[in-house]
Amino acid sequence: MSPISVTPPPTNEGRSGDEGAPSMAKPSHTKSIMTAAFIIVLLWLSAERTDATLTQLVTGAPEMGKLLVEMFPPDWSYLTTIWAPMMETVQMAVLGTSIGALLAIPIALLASGNVTRSKWLYIPARLLLNLVRTVPDLLFAAIFVAIFGLGAVAGVAALILFSFGLISKLLYESIEAIDPGPLEAMTAVGANKLQWIRFGVIPQVTAQFISYLLYTFEVNVRAAGVLGLVGAGGIGLLLTRVLDQLRYDRACMIILLTLVIVLVIDYISYRVQEKLL
Amino acid sequence: MIEFRRVSKLYSNGTVGLQEVDVTIHSGEFVVIVGLSGAGKSTLLRSINRLHEITAGDIVVDGKSITHARGEELRHMRRGIGMIFQSFNLVKRSSVIRNVLSGRVGYHSTIRTLLGLFPKEDVQLALNALARVNIQEKAYIRADQLSGGQQQRVSIARALAQEAKIILADEPVASLDPLTTRQVMDDLRRINQELGITMVVNLHDIDLARQYATRIIGLRAGEIVFDGPVGEATEERFTHIYGRSLREEAASIGGEAL
Amino acid sequence: MKNNPLIRRPWLHIRWWLVAVVIVSLYVWSFTGIEFSGIRENAGTVTVAILQGMISPDWDYVYLAEGEDLLRGMIDTLAIALLGTFISAFLCIPFAFWASTNMNRWKWSSGVGKFILSFIRTFPEIVMAIMFIKAVGPGAYAGILALGLHSIGMLGKLYAEAIEKIDRGPAEALLACGANRLQVLWYGVIPQVLPEFMSYTLYRFEINVRSATILGIIGAGGIGTPLIFALDSRNWSRVGIILLGIIITVSVVDIISNYVRRKIV
Structure with a gap:
């Protein structure tokens, strides 16, 4: 037995209350008070700026309720009219998502520090994909309507850029997280860069890529539903029309159909992912 | 003073929680409730401040029935009863x-x-x-x-x-190591002796119970099978009551808790 | 394909072919459904013009003495996002408690709450904005209400998930101390979920800033209105400066919000 073993096990259960004296002092609340004051001032300035008063907020609340009540019951007969534009919306989402995803692959590879290695390549690539992500889909649509004219093509173009931003971000994060082992193995067998990516990187992220693709598709179906508001095709055109006519029951029907389509896609993608993983 | 008057608890699935419990705990006592897991120790303790409802009988705390207390009355009774939990x-x-x-x-x-x-x-x-x-x-x-x-x-x-005036402790040391167990139990004893606060403590460790309690209550399947001072709570007596040594049980429970 | 070459499994081939046929027909269907003929001939020149607008933006538009400039448009946008987020951060709390399984005695009750939240989520904010314009007139206020209502859907869901993760112990201890329901909530539940609530609210604020930039397209305030005017009047250098303004503002908000969120949790 070494003499060390007789010492009592170390414990932080100090029974004497004298060593932690500094923490006896009550911590000051200055920081939290400053933060709260800062937020209140921001909110107050915002309310001033937008002429939104509290009374307005209170009186606005019943308006929210009234509109929701007017949506029911939905106009079921409107289904026959909206079916074709709804399908166009899905078609736009299919094309936008697929093309956007294809474009996202090279950028995601470029942006991954463990694939690209060179700061001069991956930092600009990350900058690009972060910049694309700052612009909302409807804004892209408005710009593409100016470029291509009214119609679904502008919508598809907007969805391409939007999907590109979303998928490239998600994909690059998963590429950065892959297991470095297979990469080393590929280097060891003397693969060139493309072979290295094809056999080291791609097999590790394929399943995630497909799940991001399906997720983005679902987001895009929802998004494509409103692109028509700026003239970029799909069901949104009808949505603007019925809202202008104050036909909230029809608007509700459009939204319900979108919901059903999204749920169906959700279910299919859930089954597909089950098969893949 | 806590009086249990023919208290029973029947769970909705038919399990018996407490069976005709009739016991009085006096002010200033240090009572330890022992028993195998599932014997109803926790149910008994939690029925005192009505974290668990009983299905029959009456529990009277300092002359007032907590079973029949409602709303604010119940809350006022609860604030006079402290509780310490395993977690x-x-x-x-x-x-x-x-x-x-x-x-x-x-x-x-x-x-x-x-x-x-x-x-x-x-x-x-x-x-x-x-x-x-x-x-x-x-x-x-x-x-x-x-x-x-x-x-x-x-x-x-x-x-x-x-x-x-009363502190209930439901397995207060089951998540602690032996050294801190001792410190916490010492604290409880000191509070009991210096402030005269009634202690009702659930323990699965019969040795610990003998060391700190002034009175031990043994439960089996919701019934009181032992009630007496520490001196009477001998190993032989418990082995006789439970058909096996409580110490083995304690070891197995202690193992789970850690 | 991971077929063992020693055991041919023809049905596996057939399945892959089926999948391929389904995918190909999906794309054929999609391509034939879109009208490509309507593209303007001058699409190329317009694109070049917009890019040139971004390279040589209309710097004068950043600040105009008489108002209606980029700076004020962006401030409006941020104000709309801030107030909208603020409203929803409070309105969603009752929904969150309603939708969380551990705060309800009955399972169906939380199911109803969850359904209401996902129903709110399916209404895009821009559609809500159109409806509020009908109700309260065009302007920033309609935008605030739209964001405030729409964000309830997502924030309520995230808050509910935070509530479902709490430890019930402290609430039980409070109950044993003689606390009433409100006191149990305030001392036993709220302190456990507050950091998550704040983090989710900031995250939603990032999203709402992006949304607020487009609300102006239908007249619900913010930078979107001058942007759509500039696009309609083909004032490309102005489009350029507004796009730059949006990109910079959103990026800065993202960076700050990410930093604060990391500090909170």
Whole structure:
């Protein structure tokens, strides 16, 4: 037995209350008070700026309720009219998502520090994909309507850029997280860069890529539903029309159909992912 | 004083929780309730402050029936009964003192407590309670930065700040190591002796029970099968009652808890 | 394909072919459904013009003495996002408690709450904005209400998930201390979920800033209105400066919000 073993096990259960004296002092609340004051001032300035008063907020609340009540019951007969534009919306989402995803692959590879290695390549690539992500889909649509004219093509173009931003971000994060082992193995067998990516990187992220693709598709179906508001095709055109006519029951029907389509896609993608993983 | 008058508890699935329990716990006693797991120790303890409802009988605390108390009356009775839990039940993200002060909420109006405006005396009371369990210096630290034993002492301080006449402790040391177990049990004994607060403690460890209790109550399948001073609670007697050594049981439960 | 070459499994081939046929027909269907003929001939020149607008933006538009400039448009946008987020951060709390399984005695009750939240989520904010314009007139206020209502759907869901993760112990301890329901909520539940609530609210604020930039397209305030005017009047250098303004503002908000969120949790 070494003499060390007789010492009592170390414990932080100090029974004497004298060593932690500094923490006896009550911590000051200055920081939290400053933060709260800062937020209140921001909110107050915002309310001033937008002429939104509290009374307005209170009186606005019943308006929210009234509109929701007017949506029911939905106009079921409107289904026959909206079916074709709804399908166009899905078609736009299919094309936008697929093309956007294809474009996202090279950028995601470029942006991954463990694939690209060179700061001069991956930092600009990350900058690009972060910049694309700052612009909302409807804004892209408005710009593409100016470029291509009214119609679904502008919508598809907007969805391409939007999907590109979303998928490239998600994909690059998963590429950065892959297991470095297979990469080393590929280097060891003397693969060139493309072979290295094809056999080291791609097999590790394929399943995630497909799940991001399906997720983005679902987001895009929802998004494509409103692109028509700026003239970029799909069901949104009808949505603007019925809202202008104050036909909230029809608007509700459009939204319900979108919901059903999204749920169906959700279910299919859930089954597909089950098969893949 | 806590009086159980023919108290029974039948769970909705038909399990018997308590069976015709008739017992009186006097002020200032240090009662330890022992029994195998599932014997109804926790049910018995939690029926005293009605965290569990009973299905028959009556429980009278200091001359008032808690079974029939409603709303504010019940809350006022509860604030006179402190409780200590196996898993400490502290808000880990709040400071120690805030956890202790939360024991005072039953004494003040809702508005006042929601604004966090505790009177100076309450803060002093909370600090004194922390001092009594030797962790006053941790008052303004977040609870999750303390060790298990320290957290349990914070929850004892919470019960003290409550100015409770009775403290219920449901397996207070089951999540602690042997050394801190001793410290926490010592704290409970000191509080019992110095402040005269009635202690009702559930333990699965019969040795610990013999060491700290003034009276031991044994439960089996919801029935009281032993009730007497420590001297009578011999190993042979318990082995006879339970058909096996409680010590083995304690070892297995202790193993699960850790 | 991971077929073992020693055991041919023809049905596996057939399945892959089926999948391929389904995918190909999906794309054929999609391509034939879109009208490509309507593209303007001058699409190329317009694109070049917009890019040139971004390279040589209309710097004068950043600040105009008489108002209606980029700076004020962006401030409006941020104000709309801030107020909308603020409203929803409070309105969603009752829904969150309603939808969380551990705060309800009955399972169906939380199911109803969850359904209401996902129903709110399916209404895009821009559609809500159109409806509020009908109700309260065009302007920033309609935008605030739209964001405030729409964000309830997502924030309520995230808050509910935070509530479902809490430890029930402290609430039980409070109950044993003689606390009433409100006191149990305030001392036993809220401190456990507050950091998550704040983090989710900031995250939603990032999203709402992006949304607020487009609300102006239908007249619900913010930078979107001058942007759509500039696009309609083919004032490309102005389009350029507004796009730059949006990109910079959103990036800065993202960076700050990410930093604060990391500090909270």
